Amino acid sequence: MLAGVTSPRVRLRAEIEALKPYRQGKPAAADAHKLSSNENPFEPLPAVLAAIVDASADINRYPDSTAAALREVLATKYSVTADQVVVGAGSVSLLSQFISAAASTGDEVVYSWRSFEAYPGLVTVAGATSVTVPNRPDQGHDLPAMVAAITDKTRVIIVCSPNNPTGTIVTKDEFAAFMAQVPPTVLVLLDEAYIEFVTDETAVRGIPLLAEYPNLVVLRTFSKAYGLAGLRIGYAIAAEYLIDAARAASIPLAVIGSAQAAALASLAHESELMERVGRITLLRDHLWQALIDQGWDIPKPSGNFLWLSTGDYTATAAEIFAEAGVIVRALGDGIRVSIGEPSAVDKLLRASAEVVRNL
Ligand SMILES: *Cc1c(COP(=O)(O)O)cnc(C)c1O
Numbered sequence: 001m002l003a004g005v006t007s008p009r010v011r012l013r014a015e016i017e018a019l020k021p022y023r024q025g026k027p028a029a030a031d032a033h034k035l036s037s038n039e040n041p042f043e044p045l046p047a048v049l050a051a052i053v054d055a056s057a058d059i060n061r062y063p064d065s066t067a068a069a070l071r072e073v074l075a076t077k078y079s080v081t082a083d084q085v086v087v088g089a090g091s092v093s094l095l096s097q098f099i100s101a102a103a104s105t106g107d108e109v110v111y112s113w114r115s116f117e118a119y120p121g122l123v124t125v126a127g128a129t130s131v132t133v134p135n136r137p138d139q140g141h142d143l144p145a146m147v148a149a150i151t152d153k154t155r156v157i158i159v160c161s162p163n164n165p166t167g168t169i170v171t172k173d174e175f176a177a178f179m180a181q182v183p184p185t186v187l188v189l190l191d192e193a194y195i196e197f198v199t200d201e202t203a204v205r206g207i208p209l210l211a212e213y214p215n216l217v218v219l220r221t222f223s224k225a226y227g228l229a230g231l232r233i234g235y236a237i238a239a240e241y242l243i244d245a246a247r248a249a250s251i252p253l254a255v256i257g258s259a260q261a262a263a264l265a266s267l268a269h270e271s272e273l274m275e276r277v278g279r280i281t282l283l284r285d286h287l288w289q290a291l292i293d294q295g296w297d298i299p300k301p302s303g304n305f306l307w308l309s310t311g312d313y314t315a316t317a318a319e320i321f322a323e324a325g326v327i328v329r330a331l332g333d334g335i336r337v338s339i340g341e342p343s344a345v346d347k348l349l350r351a352s353a354e355v356v357r358n359l
Contacts, residue, residue: 019124031325032325032326033325033347036328037229040226040276040280040304044262045265047268048262048265052258063255064257064260065255071087073267074087078207081240084240086235086238086247088250089232089255091193092234093234093250093251093254095122096126097247098156098245098246103123104128105128107128107154107155108131109123109131109156110146111130112132112134112142112159113134114165114166115160116191131154135168138168138299139166139309140168140169141159141160141168143174144177146159150183150186155186157186157187157189161191161203162194162197164193164303166307167299168300169302171204172203184213184215187242192220194225194303196225196274196277199302200302210237214242215242217242219236222262225273226273228262228263231259232254232256233260280339284303284304287348288300288306291349295356304338304339306339307334310335310355314334321337326344
């Protein structure tokens with residue numbers, strides 16, 4: 001019996017023992033809407049399911065560890081070489097690989113806060129130290145303050161646009177001014193997990209900037225807009241030497257064959273998927289306006305989610321949403337609500353009206 005072992009215990013890294021395991025969005029009751037994980041509400045396309053079934057015929061074999069076919073398609077799509085593309089088991093995995101490739105004990109990783117919940121843990125596992133820079137009052141990244149936080153120990157800076165969970169973007173101009181001040185020896189990870197939902201023309205788009213900045217990595221995922229969260233597949237584009245470093249830091253063979261096949265099928269049916277993305281962004285903008293009309297102060301949303309600043313009232317507010325049949329994500333001083341099925345809208349707005357009255 002291993003349960004209940006008290007002593008002697010294995011000596012673990014103190015920072016790992018102190019780490020809280022990553023918390024997932026709560027599973028929803030059968031009749032509730034799960035709007036807590038920024039998932040795509042649409043069912044997989046039949047062609048994507050068919051590709052997964054086809055690929056399953058080969059599960060006695062290891063997958064192609066280089067994801068060569070997928071990298072070729074992505075390289076053509078973005079006018080880069082296949083050697084500038086790396087595929088990972090979700091872009092969270094790629095974030096981890098890049099952080100580990102550049103930072104370890106004694107090194108610092110700068111990112112804004114509040115931002116993606118996975119960042120603190122990934123930095124700690126790499127052995128490095130998080131340096132967080134508070135968001136501006138309008139919930140956007142404070143890029144000048146992030147530049148000011150750079151020290152001799154800084155190895156990585158993470159920029160998340162649109163930012164999870166506040167939904168804010170970094171503009172092209174803000175990003176250019178930022179990059180002009182970041183030393184070329186510091187790795188910049190631009191996390192574009194929600195870029196397909198961006199309709200704001202002023203927002204930064206990293207891929208066209210790669211030629212200009214050899215220290216820039218752009219991270220993308222099939223989890224959100226493409227609806228493949230359950231298959232774990234994402235990619236990054238950067239200069240070849242950075243891609244090589246991420247590969248060196250990877251767990252071999254983590255990207256399974258059916259995920260590669262599903263991603264290829266999704267790219268082959270991209271216009272259908274982007275039409276769905278268009279419907280989600282329309283619903284997002286409609287919901288945003290409805291919430292503003294209720295009296296909420298919400299930054300302009302650019303992802304597939306909205307950020308409600310609920311302060312000290314957050315835990316109670318999350319319960320009110322849950323009672324209304326909407327599972328949201330409570331994050332410290334606010335609530336993140338994913339844009340899901342249109343059928344969730346009425347429940348969501350009824351609960352939000354109650355919450356905003358009590359703020
Ligand atoms: C969802 C998300 C990711 C990617 O998740 P994967 O499923 O691992 O590809 C990356 N960054 C942010 C900010 C996210 O919200």
